[in-house]
Amino acid sequence: MTVQDDSNRGPRGARGEVRDRLLESAKSLFSTQDFQATTVREIAQHADCDPGLISYYFGSKIGLFREAMSLPADPIKVIFDAFEGGPGAGERIMLAVMNLWESSEATSNFRMFISTTVASQATFEVFVAWLNEALLTPLSKRVEGPDALLRTQLAFSQVMGTVVTRYVYGSDPMASEPKEKIAQVVGKHIDALLGTTPRGPEDR
Amino acid sequence: MTVQDDSNRGPRGARGEVRDRLLESAKSLFSTQDFQATTVREIAQHADCDPGLISYYFGSKIGLFREAMSLPADPIKVIFDAFEGGPGAGERIMLAVMNLWESSEATSNFRMFISTTVASQATFEVFVAWLNEALLTPLSKRVEGPDALLRTQLAFSQVMGTVVTRYVYGSDPMASEPKEKIAQVVGKHIDALLGTTPRGPEDR
The missing domain is CATH 1.10.10.60 (Homeodomain-like)
Structure with a gap:
């Protein structure tokens, strides 16, 4: 030592x-x-x-x-920043998550997550508790309207499903399309769920 | 013997x-x-x-x-039937997949899938090839408009993300809400992706 x-x-x-x-x-x-x-x-x-x-x-x-x-790029902060940047929150969140994934750190963190959650129920529960506490619950408090936490969880599920399909499942065209295109399509659904405003044609 | x-x-x-x-x-x-x-x-x-x-x-x-x-309930057939049953395809697909999951067979199949895909890249590739061949490609041929396969993959990712969030991630309210409610919300996004017609108020 x-x-x-x-x-x-x-x-x-x-x-x-x-x-x-x-x-x-x-x-x-x-x-x-x-x-x-x-x-x-x-x-x-x-x-x-x-x-x-x-x-x-x-x-x-x-x-x-x-x-x-949660290190080194802080995914929680990145997602909150994307959420709060005005019209087009869904698209920005989707793009931010794909960028996080594509950075090698996020990839190694995710591999760690997959192998740990399958190996140990206890670790998975820690992860779920952390995700609820650090991301989903605080984000849902900024979401307006009824069922805010449910809608936040549903938006999370759309983001996660998209990332897993693109990067883990990884078949074309899903894996090879520009991420901007994926972010635009899925972003609209995230906006619908979170009640945020989609980016209008005048913002493009 | x-x-x-x-x-x-x-x-x-x-x-x-x-x-x-x-x-x-x-x-x-x-x-x-x-x-x-x-x-x-x-x-x-x-x-x-x-x-x-x-x-x-x-x-x-x-x-x-x-x-x-693919046994015993044939998930491919169940999903095609849901797709082709007229307005509300997205909602029916989502509900059908949740019902499949909740049957004990589907649960044990999915556990098998998770443990195998993490354990073996070769088996994962077999699964992805099977899924493309048996479900996504034939389904995309019945989807109208441009980017049919991409939109089918995106719809798949929404279904998968929802199922994983509800049953694997499993936090409330996502885990405890009636599945009809989840199917209704996510079904609209699936309809938007597949170009199918959502169930109207007159169908309810």
């Missing part, structure tokens, strides 16, 4: 660096091997620090997974 | 029974344990017949998987 300079306790100091190193190691290991098989000791070793620091910073391996899932 | 009466070679005779027993055994084993780990010998043993009959009837373990996936 490397001796850390403990004099600066702020997020940019040595302690923040250890935390960041643990997150990077967790993402790297979770995306290349099975979540269940990845031990706390292994993550700590990869990050070159004491295993005890994982429970200190993240509570548990599952806590570390939650943190790792 | 039980001695089979080979005198009746029709589908209701001894040979048809062996084939059915193999399908039942495959479905039962694939849904409760890993596809990769399930051997041809094990399936044959469970069905009380010779392992050679698997290649005779189905070509391979993957061939047997394909057959097992």
